[in-house]
Amino acid sequence: MILLIHNNKHPVEILKDGQPLDMYIQKQAVSAACFLLAEKFPKEFFVWVHQDLKGNLNIDFFKAHSNTIEMLSYAANKSLVISEEMGYVDQSVFFRIQPNVKYPTWLMSGSAGYISCKALNHFRSFLPMYANFDLFLCVLAKVGMPKGLRAYSEPRLIKKPDYSGISFSKNTNATYSAIGALLGKKWLLIFELQRLMYSRKMNPIQLAKTYLTKSLSYSEIPNLEIDDANQNEAESRLSFDIVIPTLGRKEVLKQTLEDLAVQSLLPKCVIIIEQNSNSDSVSELDYLYTVSWPFEIKHTFTHQTGACNARNLALDQVEADWVFLADDDLRIPNDFLQSANSFIQNEKPQAFTVSCLQQGEVEQEDTVIQWPSFGSGCSFVKASALKSIRFDMALEHGFGEDADFGMQLRKSGVDILYNPFLKLLHLKAPVGGFRKSVDKPWQSENLSPKPAPTVLASILKHATPSQIKGYKTLLFLKFYRLQKNKNPFSYFLHMQKRWKVSLFWAEKLSNTK
Template identity: 40%
Template sequence: MIVIYHQNNKVVEVVQERAQLSFSSTNVLNVLLEIAQANPNQLLLWCDYDLKTNLNFPQIQNIFHHKKIMASYNPYLNSLLSGAIGYVEESPFIKINKKVTYPTWQMSSCAGGIYASVLLDVKNLIPAKGNFEYFLHSIAKLAMENGLFCYSEPLLLNGDFDKVQIKKNNTFVLFQFVKQHYKMRWVFLLFLNLFLYERKVTILPLISSLFYSRRNINKEILSTIEVCSSKNIAETENIDIIIPTIGRKEFLYDILKDFSLQTHLPAKIIIVEQNTNLKSVSELDYVQDEFWPFEIKHIFTHQAGACNARNLAMAETTNEWVFMADDDIRIDISFLKEAFIQIRKFGLEEITFGCYEREYDFNKKYLNEIQWETFGSGCSIVKRKFLKGIQYRKGFEFGYAEDTDFGMQLRNTGIDIVYIPKPEILHLKAPIGGFRTQPVLEWQDDLIQPKPSPTVMLYKILNLSKEEMNGYKTTLFIKFYKLQSIKNPIRYFSNFKKQWKQSLYWANQLKNRA
């Protein structure tokens, strides 16, 4: 590895295995690219000279365990872009948990690293000029969507940091970044949100940003870089399968047969069968009547709800890995074997698979491995030790966003949610799907109907920054206008505020159950 120490945007020294390397410029970007060109297979680190003694060398190989990883750490409170970036992007990558390894494109110049091969692949597409930290943000933002794994990594530095970063956020830089990395409309929405929620009139930054062109990179830009993680991620590869089911006897049988034919057999399958009829008994006679090459734990309950069912099933898991499955999916016989190949290849502790209907448009599929914004409750494998202490929150029962919230809980334990396109899962979307029982929602008879759905609002108040929340409110207001019957803008605005308030009320009621 090669370390570039910088101070006040100028290179102070470059070190490789305690030996000093020469460099022809004091500009950090120029030196970084110069070193990369001369050492295309090396890991390149950068570090603020004031943090030199804090750089945690024993953890470097564990952090950068394959070549498509970019990581940095900002120990201070603020960074290049202010929290106002949340007005533009609502995603898990905005509100960073600095206590754990956390996926984000928001990179820091304080300490970080990237493999030279990645840098060389993108250098001709992202101009190496201007602010060093802006350049790092730009690489991560564009390449993260195309297979680069980007993290805020506290293990990069030792020590406690309680002082506030002295640099001031620059509104011109914020608008420039939005213009270069998002669609044009977000520049104007940023301007609007800053005025609505912060009473800032940012006309000059808005005008200035219009002179910049949007940046793009080729989706296949990193395809030639081989990934082979050095992490010893799986000890036994023993796996439990959890399947909640209700009224899908035939579909469940088919997926059990698929599991029984696997070249890598599961150790145990936990089925949670639900039927709200208090006089009902299990209809899954084949669980006992047929031979299965794995243990089956069958739980029958009169309480409906996917959140409850998955929590019951997770409590019964005992093996190293857990596959969260649905009862209406189909898989090839080599699915679990190929899944563990991918887990070892990328050094993953969670993996979410492509799960598509048979006629799904292939062009709409994600073709690259990416850090995913959500989580698939019916198509994901997770290392069991990270499931301890987290559950599907009861407040989401019979609503939406429970899986997205579960993914956020995993991220906040330090686990990344990674989508892998292969092997695929076929989702049959059984016609008796959905909730299959019609729950009586507590707000369904309210005179003022909540907007958005209280469970969606619950997810947002639990996981979003205030800027993301306000940005969502603005876009919802704009999008919903053409879908509702009130066309008078003043009446619509008044009604929207009431609906939003009602949604907040119910979300907070649900939060107490979460």
């Protein structure tokens, strides 16, 4: 293990396996020193710490950690280099950093951190060596995440972490640099516009300076390969419960069950929540009892319709090691659960979404990545991670429950990966389905809310203040192209009214128990 102790600007001391290392790089920027050390010791793990935190570094944690595709840091004694205002243009879950759990984020800190020299060398030729070490780490993480690097804020790096909160910078200079390098010139202008709108501030000099710099090209960067050391040859067989809500799709569901029945690794149990709002109706799924299935079936019939309620009823019945949340109209390859089992054994995730495309759609990802979304019809979650997590009933019969469920997982310390190699075919059956048209209380409003109150409720619940404002701005800009009113002034006033209606109902939903 290589340990670099720094003062933000330059290295102060370098240790290898606890012993001082005779390398004269004290005059180097810290980022340049990182690359020099990674090149000299390509098989080592690299740890950095600010000199003020040297005595608070949890060395035992580092010694027990050996994942070559993870990057960890923790802002233990100072604010992040990025301003909270960057939320105007970064709407992702990775910006909503949580101080008390291991949380997926590109918001790295020079206070303390860890990465493999292999990963540093992989990205070396694609990154500028910023004099600002914190900015360098943020850019490295942001560029690396879509290429297979997994970046986290990890409080266990410090013996006595401060869980009171992680603060953002009050200075926006590094934020301009990050936007220019990572997002591009268009987003710089949108960022500046929103700073003027919401903060009554501008920085034309920094904007011009950053506007002239070149953005990083993600397409030129190859994927980070998983090291063989991370692979687990001794594979055990996990147990899986399958959760399937269904409504009016008798034949389609049967086809899905038949696919599960021929799996090379059979599920332990299939938990089916059948819904029909007709109070006189009875179950139509006779084949659940007349056909001999090679797994247990737990069947619940309810007159209460809704995605959240159905899946919550099923989650209360889970007994297996893992849960697969599935739609009722999937075609599932016969090695699907066996492949999922192997993936879990090798990469030790706690939750992951799989590729679920319709016929003719093309998968865009070509490596396993940290996922900003969550698919409630195509995701695996470790059962132990679900003990206190359920779908929010306030979002029933709307949109946004998937995103909310994913954020609940992340806030509890569970990262969500995306595996593009585990593939499902989504039939998108034209009848029945999980959702059913239900009258909403806001339908009596003279103006229809924009966005849907359930979507806004989820955003209010989890997003940062600048992300909420940024979402509003981007919604207004995107929707402008899709409607007939092209007068920007009357359009803005009209959308403001629709936003206020949505905000009223979103806050009402958020207060629903």
